[in-house]
Amino acid sequence: MKKSVSFLTCLLTFPLVFASCGGEKDARVKKATISTFSSYEEMQTFNYYNSFGKIGVNTDPKFITDGNTSARVEIHGNPKGNDPSMYIWCDTKYFSANDFSYVKALTMDVFNESGRETKLTLSFTSRKNKLRKTYPGTEYLLSPGKNNLVYYIDRQVAKYLCDIDALEYIRFDFAQTDSFDTFSLLYLDNLEAHYEYTETEALIKEIERTETTDEILYFEDKIDLFNVNALSYQCSSASYPKISINTNPLYVSQGSKSLKVDVAVNPNEGHPDPWPGIRIEKEYLSSFDFTAYGDDAEISFDILNAGYKTKTLAWNVRDKKDNSLEVAAAVLPAGEWVRVTAKLSDMRYKNGRQGEPLDLSALESFTINYAHEYGGQSYAFYVDNFYISK
Known part of the structure; x- marks a missing residue:
């Protein structure tokens, strides 16, 4: 050019x-x-x-x-x-x-x-x-x-x-x-x-997600993949997982698709305690009004550990003030679906790392990390059915 x-x-x-x-x-x-x-x-x-x-x-x-x-x-x-x-x-x-x-x-x-x-x-x-x-x-x-x-x-x-x-x-x-x-x-x-100039404005207009009232992510739409980012705490970007949309019904808890998270082993990674995972960012979370839900509301998702041994999981929520709170933890046996649930009342009233509750009107991220031992084998997780229940 x-x-x-x-x-x-x-x-x-x-x-x-x-x-x-x-x-x-x-x-x-x-x-x-x-x-x-x-x-x-x-x-x-x-x-x-x-x-x-x-x-x-x-x-x-x-x-x-x-x-x-x-x-x-x-x-x-x-x-x-x-x-x-x-x-x-x-x-x-x-x-x-x-x-x-x-x-x-x-x-x-x-x-x-x-x-x-x-x-x-x-x-x-x-x-x-x-x-x-x-x-x-x-x-x-x-x-x-x-x-x-x-x-x-x-x-x-x-x-x-x-x-x-x-x-x-x-x-x-x-x-x-x-x-x-x-x-x-x-x-x-x-x-x-x-x-290519063949598309009309109707074909390239903004995508409208086909979601139900309380859905966060079901991973049924092609854009759902792009509302999630891979990350790895205490690791370099070379150890970030690979994420994709799965269509194999063996790894789906609802609908016809789920999110696949491939966790590979980086033999050169120096930290002995890496935590690879995924994060839903504020650009997507800002479309939800979490303040409109009562204290009885819960946010849940299904996760399948398709690896070779039991893993542990931590779910952290962060707001715009960089205040974070671990809202759920779980043990994930190999080959089993597990429903992970967080109470909205915990986010509303429990103090986070900054010594105050989360600001539900300005949530920045949902981060889900898995403990991964250094030198272990590669494995995969499947995430599905992320929603709010009243």
Whole structure:
């Protein structure tokens, strides 16, 4: 995109101005180059985090898709830290387009010369009115040699989750190395945006959830997955669980779907007592008026431990003052559904860590963590039927 900045910015900002009429060919942009990684000066506008490594300009044609250059990237990282990451900003002289309302996919060519498979995750973040929102990433397993990545964007979901017309940056998360003595070697080229103008406003309008009065999350709608984030207390991001929607009826307590939480073992994790889990954030919780429920109300969910041994669980609720309260704890035998319940009266009257009750009008998060012994086996949890009972 850097070769035609002002022209493409106009197209992105006013995509309907160039609509075809009178039989003329549709002149709206169908594909735009975000980066060809052609200069070190351009790469200096990127941001790098978490002991990233090295990046430079490659001129070896074996690792170039188009033009004369690509990026040569050495991923070093910290085996005990967060995954190395790189941000490409959406408002520089090389790439100046923030409106992705009509972008259906990003594509990029990656040459993996590490001598082994390695992972790369693509995502993007928007910013409007000082509020950042992130569209969920897609993880790719890069085979040795050339890989053609396609990052599809569900525009209906994107419009629900973030401000798709106000992108701030595109994010690349790279897999950690096994030790400080090793690194992954990748070549990046030809990062492009692909546009599609066939959708009408009716098709990309805000999603309306099909929920019952007291439902919090049943995980039946495709957007339910994006109202939950994975996390891991006392661990690096490399140990975060993977979450997905399950459709296997063996792991569903109501309806036809549930949330699957895959907990993997990171052999390089340094903390002996990790607590992986999930969190429902304030952006979603703010749609509920918890003050309208009486003291007899309870908030419950079903959870299935599909692992190999008994686990323990802790459920914490936090408000906008960073006041938190453990509202429930449970023992989870392997292979059994367990209903975990918290009383709204406890949240209303019991003192949290700040020495006062929670502010039910401004809850920030529901966090559910599972104790996971260091060096243990990988396992999965299934969560379903999250609701309020009066």
